[in-house]
Amino acid sequence: xGNSKLYxxxxxxxxxxxxxxxxxxxxxxxxxxxxxxxxxxxxxTEGALYPALHKLEAEGLLDVEVAKVDNxxxxxxxLTKQGExxxxxxxxxxxxxxRSMQQLVxxxxxxx
Amino acid sequence: xGNSKLYxxxxxxxxxxxxxxxxxxxxxxxxxxxxxxxxxxxxxTEGALYPALHKLEAEGLLDVEVAKVDNxxxxxxxLTKQGExxxxxxxxxxxxxxRSMQQLVxxxxxxx
DNA sequence: CTAATATACATAAATTTCTTATGCATAAGA
DNA sequence: TCTTATGCATAAGAAATTTATGTATATTAG
Numbered sequence: 001x002g003n004s005k006l007y008x009x010x011x012x013x014x015x016x017x018x019x020x021x022x023x024x025x026x027x028x029x030x031x032x033x034x035x036x037x038x039x040x041x042x043x044x045t046e047g048a049l050y051p052a053l054h055k056l057e058a059e060g061l062l063d064v065e066v067a068k069v070d071n072x073x074x075x076x077x078x079l080t081k082q083g084e085x086x087x088x089x090x091x092x093x094x095x096x097x098x099r100s101m102q103q104l105v106x107x108x109x110x111x112x
Numbered sequence: 113x114g115n116s117k118l119y120x121x122x123x124x125x126x127x128x129x130x131x132x133x134x135x136x137x138x139x140x141x142x143x144x145x146x147x148x149x150x151x152x153x154x155x156x157t158e159g160a161l162y163p164a165l166h167k168l169e170a171e172g173l174l175d176v177e178v179a180k181v182d183n184x185x186x187x188x189x190x191l192t193k194q195g196e197x198x199x200x201x202x203x204x205x206x207x208x209x210x211r212s213m214q215q216l217v218x219x220x221x222x223x224x
Numbered sequence: 225c226t227a228a229t230a231t232a233c234a235t236a237a238a239t240t241t242c243t244t245a246t247g248c249a250t251a252a253g254a
Numbered sequence: 255t256c257t258t259a260t261g262c263a264t265a266a267g268a269a270a271t272t273t274a275t276g277t278a279t280a281t282t283a284g
Binding site: 138158 | 230233236
Binding site for chain 1: 259260261262263264265269270271
């Protein structure tokens with residue numbers, strides 16, 4: 001455990017980025033995907049994820065579609081047109097942020 | 113402005129890292145240094161910085177030394193022994209975080 | 225000479241975001 | 255049958271940050 005925390009503000013952008021890549025995903029799937037991609041480093045808690053999804057939907061960035069698989073509910077989310085645009089902006093911001101953090105934390109690193 | 117925000121949890125580590133590099137710094141100097149190193153991308157607000165410095169001091173990670181320069185007050189902070197140890201840990205954590213974020217946001221990047 | 229900007233500290237209120245703790249429900253595996 | 259996994263949700267609390275102030279001195283521009 002030790003770490004495994006996200007950092008304020010990064011969750012929404014991660015969600016948008018994943019949806020942009022995968023087309024559509026449901027909540028639980030997002031938590032597993034993030035865990036997998038980060039090799040267990042990042043764990044999105046449900047208490048953070050679901051409110052975030054609801055907020056992105058309320059902002060008009062996501063659309064929902066309910067499905068029943070194996071008698072269990074799934075809510076598939078996908079980007080709206082507006083969501084696609086916002087994803088570009090927020091991703092650029094996050095990339096800038098990451099680059100800045102690197103510059104501060106380890107100027108020896110360089111991104112290829 | 114648009115961006116210019118830090119991200120939760122990264123501020124303390126940035127402060128520790130800078131003090132580790134520079135030996136000693138005062139608050140205002142830290143805000144300017146971060147702005148410079150990040151090319152204006154990251155702006156530490158005073159409302160975030162000063163409470164953070166006080167907290168790190170209370171935790172025993174920083175020592176303070178007051179100085180008067182040009183008839184103006186400066187509070188120079190430097191790492192304690194314990195602060196030096198903690199810096200190593202927190203920096204490693206932040207580096208892991210940055211790597212994980214990169215993996216998520218842009219797997220094409222690689223760190224050399 | 226005076227107003228704005230820069231330097232330098234500080235704190236309080238409000239906001240945002242996240243963790244922790246719950247709750248409900250079905251499926252699969254030990 | 256008990257635990258773990260899947261799948262959603264919300265409420266309470268904690269933590270970090272922004273925004274808004276406040277005080278004070280020094281410098282620069284008009």
